Each structure stands twice: as structure tokens, then as C-alpha cells.
Amino acid sequence: MTAFYIIISLMAVIMLILLIPADCIIDFSYNNEENRGSIIIKYLFFKFKLFPTAQKAEEAEEEVEEKELPEDKKDIWGLIKFARTVYHEFKQDIYVIVRSFFKNTIRVKELNISAHFGTGDPMYTGIAAGAVNAAVYNAVAAADRHMVLDRWKVSLEPDFDNACICAGIYMKIRISIISAVSLGIRAAVLFMRIQKMDRRIKENG
Numbered sequence: 001m002t003a004f005y006i007i008i009s010l011m012a013v014i015m016l017i018l019l020i021p022a023d024c025i026i027d028f029s030y031n032n033e034e035n036r037g038s039i040i041i042k043y044l045f046f047k048f049k050l051f052p053t054a055q056k057a058e059e060a061e062e063e064v065e066e067k068e069l070p071e072d073k074k075d076i077w078g079l080i081k082f083a084r085t086v087y088h089e090f091k092q093d094i095y096v097i098v099r100s101f102f103k104n105t106i107r108v109k110e111l112n113i114s115a116h117f118g119t120g121d122p123m124y125t126g127i128a129a130g131a132v133n134a135a136v137y138n139a140v141a142a143a144d145r146h147m148v149l150d151r152w153k154v155s156l157e158p159d160f161d162n163a164c165i166c167a168g169i170y171m172k173i174r175i176s177i178i179s180a181v182s183l184g185i186r187a188a189v190l191f192m193r194i195q196k197m198d199r200r201i202k203e204n205g
Contacts, residue, residue, distance in 0.1 A: 018178040020044060023109075029168035043177075085201070086194055093190050097183060102147040105183055107174040111140070111152040115167040118159030129158040 020043070028037035039051040087094070113136060119125045133156055143149055 018181060020177065022175045022177060024171075024173040024175055026169070026171040026173070029166075031166040032164055082198070082201075086197070089197060090190060090194065093193075097187055097190065099146075100179070100183055100186075105176055105179040107148040107150065107176075108143070108152075108171060109150050109174050110170070110172040111143075111149060112155075112170040113140070113153070113168075114155040115165075116157045116159060117165045117167070118162050120163030122160040125158050125160050129156070132156055 022041060022043040025038075025040045025042065027040075029035065037051065038049065041048040041050060115132065115136075117125075117128065117132070119128055136154055136156060140149075140152055140154060144152075
């Protein structure tokens with residue numbers, strides 16, 4: 001009987017952990033002098049900084065020094081044909097996974113987009129302002145249609161006197177852990193089916 005209570009307690013703890021959502025905070029900014037950015041995951045009392053990491057700069061330098069050109073070039077056309085085959089074979093499964101990811105797994109709690117820009121010429125700045133406004137607002141409207149977007153704010157300010165650019169984006173995303181686990185299992189099953197199809201194609205030539 002004690003073992004039964006222990007199992008029930010463990011299952012309750014696991015379910016509680018899965019039901020508690022995690023927050024992902026994405027913050028990037030750019031101006032004429034520097035660019036900054038960070039990606040932070042918050043879950044319960046824990047905080048993980050995914051970007052930037054302390055060793056990022058050193059690893060980037062090492063990669064540049066040690067990078068060598070491959071001896072054999074990849075068959076780009078073969079990759080394209082395989083991608084087309086995968087799309088036609090598993091189109092519905094991919095669509096369901098992607099739709100579930102945007103509709104059920106993530107929820108945008110806050111989205112702030114800001115920009116201050118100018119080309120130095122009033123006419124070209126006006127043209128750029130129209131294009132930027134159309135692109136940004138259409139992108140936000142599309143996001144609002146295909147995913148849960150709780151709160152958003154866009155501030156686009158053209159500078160008709162100076163040539164400058166200063167832009168930033170802040171996003172707070174709520175992630176459903178239990179939905180992410182379920183989606184990961186479905187994606188893993190789909191990946192195994194794709195691998196099986198790949199082996200079958202190679203065997204048949």
C-alpha cells in the first residue's frame with residue numbers, strides 16, 4: 001500500500017511540473033553603434049540564459065580558425081528532391097505539428113516592436129516608412145491570426161532630417177510544457193517515419 005501511495009505522489013508531482021508553464025523572454029536591439037540581445041528561459045525559480053553565452057566569442061573564433069572546406073560537395077539537387085518527397089508524403093502531419101505548436105504550445109504574452117529610422121533624404125525616408133509600416137503591421141496581424149497574441153505594441157518613428165537606424169524587439173512567450181512534451185513525441189515519431197522512408201529510397205536506389 002505504501003508503494004502505491006509513493007507512485008501516486010510521484011505521478012502527481014510529475015503532472016504538476018508538466019502543467020506549470022515556462023516563460024521565454026527574447027530581447028534584441030540595434031542602433032548605429034552597437035547591437036545587443038538576449039534569450040532567457042524562466043521556469044519556476046530557475047533562470048537559464050540561452051544567449052549570449054560566456055564562451056560564445058571564443059568558440060566563434062575557434063570555429064573560424066579550424067573551419068575547413070569539405071572534400072566532397074553535397075548533392076544540393078538530391079536534398080531538394082528529398083525535401084519535396086518528404087513534404088508531399090508527410091504534408092498533413094507537418095501541418096498538424098506546426099499548427100499545434102503555434103496554437104497550443106506557445107502563447108505570446110507581450111510583443112513590443114520599436115524603430116527610429118531615416119535615410120537622410122525626406123522622400124526616401126517617406127517611402128521607407130510606408131514599406132516598414134506595411135511589413136510590420138501585416139506581420140503582427142498574421143501572427144495574431146495564427147497564434148495567441150495577448151498584448152502587442154508597435155512604435156515606428158521616421159526621422160526625416162537624419163540618416164539613422166535604431167530598432168528593438170521584445171517578446172515574452174509562455175510555453176506549455178505538457179503540450180511541448182506531447183508535440184516533441186509526435187515530432188520524434190514523424191522523424192522516425194522520415195528516416196524509414198529515407199532508408200527505403202536508398203535501398204531501392
